[in-house]
Amino acid sequence: MLSGLHIRQAKLAPQTIDGYKEFDKYLGEPSGVLIKKLYIKITVLKKTDSRG
Numbered sequence: 001m002l003s004g005l006h007i008r009q010a011k012l013a014p015q016t017i018d019g020y021k022e023f024d025k026y027l028g029e030p031s032g033v034l035i036k037k038l039y040i041k042i043t044v045l046k047k048t049d050s051r052g
Contacts, residue, residue, distance in 0.1 A: 017023040
């Protein structure tokens with residue numbers, strides 16, 4: 001997002017997650033919030049993996 005990539009800020013809708021219950025907690029969140037959370041999670045996983 002900081003790189004200038006324009007992402008439409010639509011909110012997560014039930015039809016988007018197609019029944020995946022683990023995403024229910026994100027319903028109604030703007031896509032930008034979800035992307036930030038995803039990048040944070042990836043960063044944490046990379047750090048955890050590199051510790052071996």
